[in-house]
Amino acid sequence: xxxxxxxxxxxxxxxxxxxxxxxxxxxxxxxxxxxxxxxxxxxxxxxxxxxxxxxxxxxxxxxxxxxxxxxxxxxxxxxxxxxxxxxxxxxxxxxxxxxxxxxxxxxxxxxxxxxxxxxxxxxxxxxxxxxxxxxxxxxxxxxxxxxxxxxxxxxxxxxxxxxx
Numbered sequence: 001x002x003x004x005x006x007x008x009x010x011x012x013x014x015x016x017x018x019x020x021x022x023x024x025x026x027x028x029x030x031x032x033x034x035x036x037x038x039x040x041x042x043x044x045x046x047x048x049x050x051x052x053x054x055x056x057x058x059x060x061x062x063x064x065x066x067x068x069x070x071x072x073x074x075x076x077x078x079x080x081x082x083x084x085x086x087x088x089x090x091x092x093x094x095x096x097x098x099x100x101x102x103x104x105x106x107x108x109x110x111x112x113x114x115x116x117x118x119x120x121x122x123x124x125x126x127x128x129x130x131x132x133x134x135x136x137x138x139x140x141x142x143x144x145x146x147x148x149x150x151x152x153x154x155x156x157x158x159x160x161x162x163x164x
Contacts, residue, residue, distance in 0.1 A: 002064040005039035005057040009070035014044040021132040022069040029139045050083035058123035070130030081114045088118030099138045122153040
């Protein structure tokens with residue numbers, strides 16, 4: 001089982017003006033027995049707050065996987081990718097590239113996503129868009145590789161899987 005943190009970045013959600021359906025979609029798709037939600041929080045679109053949660057959840061709480069939703073667009077308040085890049089030690093560009101490539105087949109808006117993924121310690125952090133539909137579509141792309149990626153980070157992987 002992998003320990004999961006779900007971070008919803010939404011100022012309106014933080015102030016109770018918007019229901020967090022995208023965070024719930026993550027919870028549905030990354031469910032037991034493989035994933036166990038250890039941390040869940042809604043935070044405002046604030047670079048320092050987002051960085052703090054990424055750092056604390058990786059360093060202090062030792063989560064295996066942190067998935068954020070929201071703040072990856074083009075608006076001036078969309079700072080989640082920058083917050084992630086500020087705290088990770090190594091980028092995992094293939095995850096975001098695969099997400100954009102496959103979701104581009106469903107919507108041209110995928111090319112506007114600034115989602116990123118990276119590693120802090122042995123925690124994988126992935127930033128996703130804020131819409132529930134986008135979260136579902138993006139997770140569908142990476143769910144098949146997440147267990148192997150997390151096993152590698154925990155130094156428990158034995159070889160590489162050869163197929164889907």
